[in-house]
Amino acid sequence: MSGAKWRYDKRDIARVKCSAHGMKPEELEKYSRQILFERIGQTGQERLLNASAMLVGCGALGTSFANLLVRAGIGRLRIIDRDFVEPSNLQRQTLFDEADAREALPKAVAAERHLRAINSGVQVEGITSDLTPKNATELLSGFDLILDGTDNFETRLLINDAAISLGVAWIYAAVVGSYGVTMTILPGETACLACLLESGEDSGARGELLGGDATCDTVGVLQAAVGAISSVQAMEAIKLLAGKPEALNRRLVSCDVWSGKFQSISVERNTHCRACVRRNLIYLNGESQPHITMCGRDSVQIHERGRKLDLAELGNRLNGASRDVRYNDFLLRFRVAPYELTVFADGRAIIKGTKDPAVARSLYARYIGS
Numbered sequence: 001m002s003g004a005k006w007r008y009d010k011r012d013i014a015r016v017k018c019s020a021h022g023m024k025p026e027e028l029e030k031y032s033r034q035i036l037f038e039r040i041g042q043t044g045q046e047r048l049l050n051a052s053a054m055l056v057g058c059g060a061l062g063t064s065f066a067n068l069l070v071r072a073g074i075g076r077l078r079i080i081d082r083d084f085v086e087p088s089n090l091q092r093q094t095l096f097d098e099a100d101a102r103e104a105l106p107k108a109v110a111a112e113r114h115l116r117a118i119n120s121g122v123q124v125e126g127i128t129s130d131l132t133p134k135n136a137t138e139l140l141s142g143f144d145l146i147l148d149g150t151d152n153f154e155t156r157l158l159i160n161d162a163a164i165s166l167g168v169a170w171i172y173a174a175v176v177g178s179y180g181v182t183m184t185i186l187p188g189e190t191a192c193l194a195c196l197l198e199s200g201e202d203s204g205a206r207g208e209l210l211g212g213d214a215t216c217d218t219v220g221v222l223q224a225a226v227g228a229i230s231s232v233q234a235m236e237a238i239k240l241l242a243g244k245p246e247a248l249n250r251r252l253v254s255c256d257v258w259s260g261k262f263q264s265i266s267v268e269r270n271t272h273c274r275a276c277v278r279r280n281l282i283y284l285n286g287e288s289q290p291h292i293t294m295c296g297r298d299s300v301q302i303h304e305r306g307r308k309l310d311l312a313e314l315g316n317r318l319n320g321a322s323r324d325v326r327y328n329d330f331l332l333r334f335r336v337a338p339y340e341l342t343v344f345a346d347g348r349a350i351i352k353g354t355k356d357p358a359v360a361r362s363l364y365a366r367y368i369g370s
């Protein structure tokens with residue numbers, strides 16, 4: 001196959017040139033303990049300071065490795081997340097605090113604020129949106145690496161397709177209960193997520209990887225598992241961005257922090273892979289992208305509407321229908337018992353209190369508009 005080229009290599013020369021002036025004294029001081037680790041050293045640190053990554057999803061895994069990468073001195077980090085901070089997030093989503101949950105800040109906004117306070121030398125950009133086939137290429141373009149902080153395979157397979165199309169490395173990661181798994185994917189070089197999940201004889205792989213239908217909303221999730229997997233993932237990212245691709249583990253790493261069992265297995269490329277061999281990128285082409293998706297808990301997301309909403313105007317209009325309308329610059333939330341609707345400025349809404357798309361759609365039409 002004429003696999004996609006892994007973009008990092010092409011940029012090496014440009015990057016060495018742009019770091020020719022070396023680091024500022026305060027950077028040498030800030031990153032001194034990492035520079036002392038000789039396999040990174042000053043050259044690796046300079047490369048990291050000139051590198052960029054795109055993080056999709058800023059929940060438990062996302063906050064954890066965004067923290068690690070920003071402290072390590074990545075040059076630029078873009079974060080996209082569709083959700084807002086809630087009190088039940090704080091046990092494991094380590095960038096957020098009680099004030100973020102009280103204000104119901106979008107996770108991308110809260111993460112950007114906290115990360116800038118942690119390291120003002122890093123360019124951090126938070127985007128409140130859902131990654132869809134329509135916006136994936138635009139949002140993911142121009143980065144050296146894509147990081148998976150999502151909570152569903154639909155979005156991961158979309159990232160996988162987009163990474164193959166763009167020829168950019170990405171790192172898959174998932175955690176549920178006390179168990180987590182991660183794998184670094186270099187399009188055209190290593191197995192991709194479709195090689196892992198879609199090969200014929202092993203159609204159960206997706207279920208086995210995460211314990212059948214278990215999700216964080218049904219069996220819970222431990223922060224310790226998140227910490228272990230995000231550390232492996234962040235280390236892979238740092239090796240790649242610091243110009244040490246030979247040090248990547250290139251294996252599927254899993255661990256169970258409750259039993260203390262750690263495993264690492266090699267994954268072969270599927271020579272007939274739909275995605276990385278045949279380049280049939282069905283998730284990116286969005287042939288079957290639903291406008292309504294389940295998004296964990298007891299909730300449904302509607303994202304079919306393309307035009308922007310005037311949240312203040314909607315708030316005034318809703319004051320008669322609900323006595324509990326609250327909004328900030330980014331979202332508006334109101335209750336119509338037993339439901340709670342959260343509406344974003346891009347027209348997207350998360351309806352809590354139902355798993356029935358028809359109920360969600362009718363609430364949306366009635367209170368927000370069709």
Ligand SMILES: [Zn+2]
Nearest residue numbers: 192195273276
């Ligand atoms: Zn593949």
